[in-house]
Amino acid sequence: MKFKYIFFDFDGTIADTEKVNFKILEQLSDKYKFKRLAINELHYAKKMNALQLMNHLNVKKYKLPFILKKGKKLLKQNIVNIELCMNNFAEVLPSLKSAGVKLAIITSNSKKNVNLFLQNHNLDCFDFIVSSSLFGKEHKIKKIIKKGRINPSEVIYVGDEIRDISAAKLANIKIAIVSWGYNSLDSLLSHEPDFVLHDPSDLINVCEVSHLFAEN
Numbered sequence: 001m002k003f004k005y006i007f008f009d010f011d012g013t014i015a016d017t018e019k020v021n022f023k024i025l026e027q028l029s030d031k032y033k034f035k036r037l038a039i040n041e042l043h044y045a046k047k048m049n050a051l052q053l054m055n056h057l058n059v060k061k062y063k064l065p066f067i068l069k070k071g072k073k074l075l076k077q078n079i080v081n082i083e084l085c086m087n088n089f090a091e092v093l094p095s096l097k098s099a100g101v102k103l104a105i106i107t108s109n110s111k112k113n114v115n116l117f118l119q120n121h122n123l124d125c126f127d128f129i130v131s132s133s134l135f136g137k138e139h140k141i142k143k144i145i146k147k148g149r150i151n152p153s154e155v156i157y158v159g160d161e162i163r164d165i166s167a168a169k170l171a172n173i174k175i176a177i178v179s180w181g182y183n184s185l186d187s188l189l190s191h192e193p194d195f196v197l198h199d200p201s202d203l204i205n206v207c208e209v210s211h212l213f214a215e216n
Helices: 020-031 039-045 051-058 063-079 088-097 109-119 136-146 162-170 183-187 202-206 210-215
Strands: 005-008 101-107 128-131 156-158 174-178 195-197
Touching: 020 063, 039 088, 051 101, 063 109, 088 101, 088 202, 101 136, 109 128, 136 156, 136 162, 162 174, 162 183, 174 183, 183 195
Parallel strands: 005 101, 005 156, 101 128, 156 174, 174 195
Antiparallel strands: none
């Protein structure tokens, strides 16, 4: 199956924001009065989906928009220190684009943060970036597919969380999960993704464009 469109998650998939976000979560827990996530709980938290983690931390739903907005602002202050999750993204992404694959980012982070990160890493290869709500990725995906008159069978979403799998399945597109992201690999596999990526270069085979690189 040749995919013509790859929609990426951002945090934990492309950008290695885990350590920074853990520190930001500590700051937010003090400000918005929810439970702190202890470092020794991180292993168990990685098995939880976003809603389960919210419940575990006793986050009040009405506070969530304010928490997310503040979190994005704090991340912006640290964006220059954020590295790629995998260094060879810098080679793989431009190569996929040059092979004719359309690349996009659909994330619950802000477009400003994403654009700053991409500028810092000289990654000018995405056709568009869309910001969604924490649990609204499937709606954004469906809207993009409908507006662009895209065949869903030609789209694959790449993410690192259980909610990414759920969003892709609800949007009726394929999902590839990464082995280096936020949720643990075993928890992701239990939700039956279509593909597992252990390295960004795996996308070349998944999208069936390897022959194009051989010709160049």
